[in-house]
Amino acid sequence: MLRYILNRVLLMIPTLLGAAVLVFVLMRLIPGDICVLRLASGGGMDQQVLANCRQEIGTDQPMLVQFLQFMKGLLTLDFGKSMWTGRPIIDEIGLRFQLSLQVAIMATITAILIAIPLGTISAVKQNTWIDYVVRGFSIAGVAMPSFWLGILIILGILITSKALFGSPWMPPIRYVPLWVDPFYNLSMLIWPALATGYRYSAVATRMTRSAMLEVLREDYVRTARAKGVYHKLIVRRHALRNALLPVVTILGIEFAFLMGGLVVTEQVFNLNGLGKLFVESVSNQDYNMTQALVMLVVAIFALTNLFIDILYGWLDPRIRYNR
Amino acid sequence: MATISRPADQAPSRPSRLAQLWQFCAENPLGAAGGFVVIVMIAMAVLADAVTVYDPTRNNFGAMLEAPSREYWLGTDQFGRDLYTRIVYGARTALSVGFISAFVGGTLGLILGVASAHFGGRFDLIMQGIMDVLMAFPLIILALAMVSIFGTGTQNVILAITIPFIPRCARVVRSSALAVRETPYIDAARACGFGHARIVMRHMVPNVFAPYLVVMTAAVGQAILLEASLSFLGLGVQEPVPAWGLMLRGGAQDYAESAPWVAIFPGIAISLAVFGFNLFGDALRDWLDPKLKV
Numbered sequence: 001m002l003r004y005i006l007n008r009v010l011l012m013i014p015t016l017l018g019a020a021v022l023v024f025v026l027m028r029l030i031p032g033d034i035c036v037l038r039l040a041s042g043g044g045m046d047q048q049v050l051a052n053c054r055q056e057i058g059t060d061q062p063m064l065v066q067f068l069q070f071m072k073g074l075l076t077l078d079f080g081k082s083m084w085t086g087r088p089i090i091d092e093i094g095l096r097f098q099l100s101l102q103v104a105i106m107a108t109i110t111a112i113l114i115a116i117p118l119g120t121i122s123a124v125k126q127n128t129w130i131d132y133v134v135r136g137f138s139i140a141g142v143a144m145p146s147f148w149l150g151i152l153i154i155l156g157i158l159i160t161s162k163a164l165f166g167s168p169w170m171p172p173i174r175y176v177p178l179w180v181d182p183f184y185n186l187s188m189l190i191w192p193a194l195a196t197g198y199r200y201s202a203v204a205t206r207m208t209r210s211a212m213l214e215v216l217r218e219d220y221v222r223t224a225r226a227k228g229v230y231h232k233l234i235v236r237r238h239a240l241r242n243a244l245l246p247v248v249t250i251l252g253i254e255f256a257f258l259m260g261g262l263v264v265t266e267q268v269f270n271l272n273g274l275g276k277l278f279v280e281s282v283s284n285q286d287y288n289m290t291q292a293l294v295m296l297v298v299a300i301f302a303l304t305n306l307f308i309d310i311l312y313g314w315l316d317p318r319i320r321y322n323r
Numbered sequence: 324m325a326t327i328s329r330p331a332d333q334a335p336s337r338p339s340r341l342a343q344l345w346q347f348c349a350e351n352p353l354g355a356a357g358g359f360v361v362i363v364m365i366a367m368a369v370l371a372d373a374v375t376v377y378d379p380t381r382n383n384f385g386a387m388l389e390a391p392s393r394e395y396w397l398g399t400d401q402f403g404r405d406l407y408t409r410i411v412y413g414a415r416t417a418l419s420v421g422f423i424s425a426f427v428g429g430t431l432g433l434i435l436g437v438a439s440a441h442f443g444g445r446f447d448l449i450m451q452g453i454m455d456v457l458m459a460f461p462l463i464i465l466a467l468a469m470v471s472i473f474g475t476g477t478q479n480v481i482l483a484i485t486i487p488f489i490p491r492c493a494r495v496v497r498s499s500a501l502a503v504r505e506t507p508y509i510d511a512a513r514a515c516g517f518g519h520a521r522i523v524m525r526h527m528v529p530n531v532f533a534p535y536l537v538v539m540t541a542a543v544g545q546a547i548l549l550e551a552s553l554s555f556l557g558l559g560v561q562e563p564v565p566a567w568g569l570m571l572r573g574g575a576q577d578y579a580e581s582a583p584w585v586a587i588f589p590g591i592a593i594s595l596a597v598f599g600f601n602l603f604g605d606a607l608r609d610w611l612d613p614k615l616k617v
Contacts, residue, residue, distance in 0.1 A: 015452075015459055018456035019460070022457075023468075030471045030472050139598060139601065143595070148571060148594070159580070260464055263467065263552075267555070278464065278467070279558075282468065297460070301459050302459065
């Protein structure tokens with residue numbers, strides 16, 4: 001097992017390296033210059049000032065030197081300073097990471113709470129009206145853009161709060177950690193979590209349904225039935241446990257994407273998360289920040305995949321990683 | 324040589340196209356519904372000039388934020404532009420982005436995927452490595468990076484959406500092509516001394532067409548969604564071009580309370596289009612290749 005994990009971690013290195021090269025090259029392909037952008041916002045544009053700025057943030061160095069510095073930073077986990085704000089990248093990311101992680105976890109919980117019961121019941125009651133309603137619900141979830149769902153949720157909050165309290169209420173926009181003021185925190189983050197959670201539940205519901213349908217036709221389910229095991233027990237213990245593998249995979253992949261891919265939803269709900277930071281750093285040409293962010297997202301993605309594989313062995317004891 | 328590669332049962336007994344279409348609809352009512360939505364969207368895009376009376380881009384400050392009425396079926400936006408007209412013209416933007424990026428991205432993926440399976444060895448390993456790296460990026464992040472490089476505007480958005488699709492299609496096609504590679508007719512083609520290009524294009528590509536078509540249909544829906552997201556962020560199609568995502572930007576949120584139609588109808592258009600392509604794609608998958616999962 002340990003050897004398997006070690007092997008997998010080693011296999012992550014080429015992916016991470018490839019991602020590092022890709023983001024390094026992509027960032028430098030973007031036309032423009034961070035120093036010009038920075039100075040333009042400050043007024044005067046002097047060749048000497050421009051050169052000083054380039055020297056300060058290191059863009060005057062040859063590409064290879066810049067790349068090696070980036071690699072050194074990765075290896076020592078010292079990402080340096082943001083080229084835009086001058087603050088340490090670890091601090092800038094840390095602030096947003098909390099928020100993004102919380103939304104991602106809450107959205108995943110929402111997705112699980114919706115997908116597993118609905119997918120299961122839809123499979124058990126295949127081709128009845130319940131099945132059709134659930135399928136319609138999940139197909140709608142895939143088709144609806146989550147930012148539109150977000151707008152609708154905000155619209156709903158406005159209209160209901162106005163009807164109930166007389167004055168419109170809006171979710172707070174300043175992030176407060178969960179342990180400081182749980183009510184305030186949840187009243188802010190529950191909405192984006194619902195909007196994205198519903199969308200992600202749709203894919204997982206469909207997956208649960210098709211996996212359950214397959215498992216319910218297995219011989220051991222028939223055997224259990226013949227033994228006279230309660231229907232509920234068959235569904236829960238015999239079928240669901242075996243149907244969960246592909247669902248766990250889907251949920252894991254989505255969780256990884258939620259960490260970096262919430263760009264649009266964050267915009268709708270005015271959240272200061274990783275996605276927003278990414279958009280800002282790309283448009284500001286903040287090489288250091290973008291590189292660090294991309295490496296973070298790719299690393300989360302790779303680690304989540306590893307975690308899912310380990311979870312497989314736990315969910316299905318037949319899977320062994322001895323080789 | 325053509326007689327060898329043609330399947331033996333392509334005899335006159337094959338049912339007519341119309342009968343096949345009918346059978347498809349009867350077996351997949353949901354898919355047929357999706358197909359219907361797709362056809363309506365295409366008709367809207369093609370006949371936009373004929374089915375609308377207003378100019379989609381001209382401001383009319385005498386009719387700002389009008390509620391839906393007989394005159395303005397779906398109301399007007401904050402510049403007094405008719406929403407129905409803009410949604411119909413928006414279908415043009417959405418479908419051209421969707422079709423072109425899905426087709427180009429899918430086709431490049433098809434060629435790379437088949438080539439990767441055909442050549443195998445080091446070429447395959449390197450290709451798969453590159454694809455792995457590209458797939459590790461969330462779709463929207465890769466598209467955002469592309470937009471930053473190429474700039475905004477419809478053509479650049481198409482390019483930005485096309486590139487992230489290539490690895491996704493290549494991955495699916497490659498796995499089918501690996502199976503095709505082992506078949507006797509590929510051995511036969513090799514024994515005949517055909518070149519790589521001929522084997523790939525004439526013998527392998529036609530046999531992985533089913534997964535290619537399925538991935539491509541699914542990609543159209545995704546591309547429409549991506550274009551809407553990028554335009555919503557202000558990084559996609561630019562004003563005054565009518566585009567659904569762009570219509571939800573700015574005005575829709577500011578006026579959500581007083582003029583909810585501005586926020587509601589473009590979203591319905593996006594959802595319906597994606598819904599249609601997804602249902603149609605699912606049915607196509609079941610019909611062409613029941614074992615394939617995308």
